[in-house]
Amino acid sequence: MxxxxxxxxxxxxxxxxxxxxxxxxxxxxxxPNDALNTFKLGHxxxxxxxxxxxxxxxxxxxxxxxxxxxxxxxxxxxxxxLAHYTDALHRFRLANTTYFDNKFHxxxxxxxxxxxxxxxxxxxxxx
Amino acid sequence: MLIELSECxxxxxxxxxxxxxxxxxxxxxxxxxxxxxxxxxxxxxxxTHFEEIQFFIDAIGKDRISDMFCNFVKSFLxxxxxxxxxxxxxxxxxxxxxxxxxxxxxxxxxxVTLPLNPETNEGIVLVPKHWLRYTPWxxxxxxxSAFVPEQQTEIAKPNRVLTFSRYDFNAVRAYVQxxxxxQNDCKNDPLFTQIPITSARASLSAIKSLPTGIKDTSDKKxxxxxxxxxxxxxxxQLDFANxxxxxxxxxxxxxxxxxxxxxxxxxxxxxxxxxxxxLVFELKNVKEIExxxxxxxxxxxxxxxxxxxxxxxxxxxxxxxxxxxxQLWSGQRRCIIxxxxxxxxxxxxxxxxxxxxxxxxxxxxxxxxxxxxxx
Numbered sequence: 028m029x030x031x032x033x034x035x036x037x038x039x040x041x042x043x044x045x046x047x048x049x050x051x052x053x054x055x056x057x058x059p060n061d062a063l064n065t066f067k068l069g070h071x072x073x074x075x076x077x078x079x080x081x082x083x084x085x086x087x088x089x090x091x092x093x094x095x096x097x098x099x100x101x102x103x104x105x106x107x108x109l110a111h112y113t114d115a116l117h118r119f120r121l122a123n124t125t126y127f128d129n130k131f132h133x134x135x136x137x138x139x140x141x142x143x144x145x146x147x148x149x150x151x152x153x154x
Numbered sequence: 155m156l157i158e159l160s161e162c163x164x165x166x167x168x169x170x171x172x173x174x175x176x177x178x179x180x181x182x183x184x185x186x187x188x189x190x191x192x193x194x195x196x197x198x199x200x201x202t203h204f205e206e207i208q209f210f211i212d213a214i215g216k217d218r219i220s221d222m223f224c225n226f227v228k229s230f231l232x233x234x235x236x237x238x239x240x241x242x243x244x245x246x247x248x249x250x251x252x253x254x255x256x257x258x259x260x261x262x263x264x265x266v267t268l269p270l271n272p273e274t275n276e277g278i279v280l281v282p283k284h285w286l287r288y289t290p291w292x293x294x295x296x297x298x299s300a301f302v303p304e305q306q307t308e309i310a311k312p313n314r315v316l317t318f319s320r321y322d323f324n325a326v327r328a329y330v331q332x333x334x335x336x337q338n339d340c341k342n343d344p345l346f347t348q349i350p351i352t353s354a355r356a357s358l359s360a361i362k363s364l365p366t367g368i369k370d371t372s373d374k375k376x377x378x379x380x381x382x383x384x385x386x387x388x389x390x391q392l393d394f395a396n397x398x399x400x401x402x403x404x405x406x407x408x409x410x411x412x413x414x415x416x417x418x419x420x421x422x423x424x425x426x427x428x429x430x431x432x433l434v435f436e437l438k439n440v441k442e443i444e445x446x447x448x449x450x451x452x453x454x455x456x457x458x459x460x461x462x463x464x465x466x467x468x469x470x471x472x473x474x475x476x477x478x479x480x481q482l483w484s485g486q487r488r489c490i491i492x493x494x495x496x497x498x499x500x501x502x503x504x505x506x507x508x509x510x511x512x513x514x515x516x517x518x519x520x521x522x523x524x525x526x527x528x529x
Contacts, residue, residue: 058507
């Protein structure tokens with residue numbers, strides 16, 4: 028990550044992925060084979076595309092970028108994909124934080140100031 | 155006699171999956187007769203509209219009313235059926251049927267000529283289309299919501315409402331008079347309504363449990379279930395037009411035809427790309443699709459059907475057959491996609507949840523097919 032704004036984007040995206048996964052997982056518990064409606068599918072796809080551009084080479088799921096507009100993914104399909112993206116985002120967090128002087132800090136290339144980071148373990152997705 | 159009149163299997167009106175219905179019991183029949191004792195107006199003048207029975211008796215609903223009516227006018231309906239069948243050349247056979255006699259007020263068994271249901275070998279009686287309505291003009295839902303005082307409906311027990319009707323006959327009278335005055339508004343409803351969600355699942359289960367092939371007329375049953383299911387699943391984006399029979403190599407093939415109203419981007423795409431003004435679905439209750447099946451549909455893709463067709467079959471196509479339809483696309487730009495039991499299952503799930511349109515599944519299959527075609 029380059030600077031504090033990248034950190035902000037990442038934090039926001041991670042929260043969005045977590046809440047989306049949580050909501051769809053709830054739906055999936057009741058009806059795993061139900062199709063996602065077009066509204067949810069559109070939002071999910073835009074979220075996945077943002078994640079792809081942030082994660083870069085560290086792809087969450089080989090050969091997958093987003094659901095096609097013509098596809099009819101089910102709730103369980105979406106949870107499966109989001110689980111991989113949550114893990115990938117957590118790996119990204121671990122790779123971009125460091126523990127120094129009894130505190131966690133973000134590794135940012137353009138800023139000389141140390142940006143404090145939360146303990147990554149506390150930000151791991153919990154069901 | 156009321157019990158005998160309470161079902162009319164030959165006409166088959168109602169919401170049940172099959173055309174067989176259960177007759178009312180002695181208890182309900184006695185309840186109907188007790189109305190003549192409890193309501194002085196009926197005792198003096200009888201029923202002007204016998205739909206009024208449903209406001210007093212719990213077990214009598216719109217299905218019973220239509221069945222009783224059909225039994226009373228069965229003699230006319232039989233004549234109408236014979237006339238219509240002769241006009242269009244439907245074969246008739248002699249069957250025995252109970253017909254109501256106006257002179258004696260009795261049901262009498264008569265030998266009549268009617269068309270036969272090929273599956274059950276039972277007679278079929280036709281009803282003029284302009285008589286049909288989804289609900290009777292006098293119906294209990296409207297009566298309860300508009301003419302029963304709120305304190306009665308709050309108690310919300312149907313029995314209380316029925317008791318109310320019995321002791322406050324004026325409310326029934328006022329409702330009937332109001333409906334009589336507005337009788338000009340009584341028009342027949344559109345005939346097609348989607349099947350209920352539970353029936354869609356039942357229809358799918360019936361399809362899945364059918365063996366492939368023609369044993370025990372399973373091909374006919376498959377055609378019947380698949381056509382009613384698809385007509386409902388794809389409505390309103392695709393308007394069901396007809397089942398159309400044609401003979402090829404001495405075998406009757408039945409297809410489903412839908413009008414393409416371009417009510418979905420996918421359908422507009424089919425209209426523009428393949429010139430499909432109508433969509434044809436060919437039904438194949440076979441274990442494996444073979445080359446001939448694909449060619450049969452391919453030969454059919456002309457004129458109004460454009461160059462797009464759907465094969466409705468039981469199992470996924472083998473890779474050799476997939477290659478075959480891909481070659482048809484590559485060589486002649488004709489597109490044939492296969493819909494299997496799995497896809498029907500997904501369509502029904504989508505239909506149940508109402509999160510997407512079942513036609514999106516068709517669109518998805520098309521996209522998958524195009525993605526596999528050479529560019």
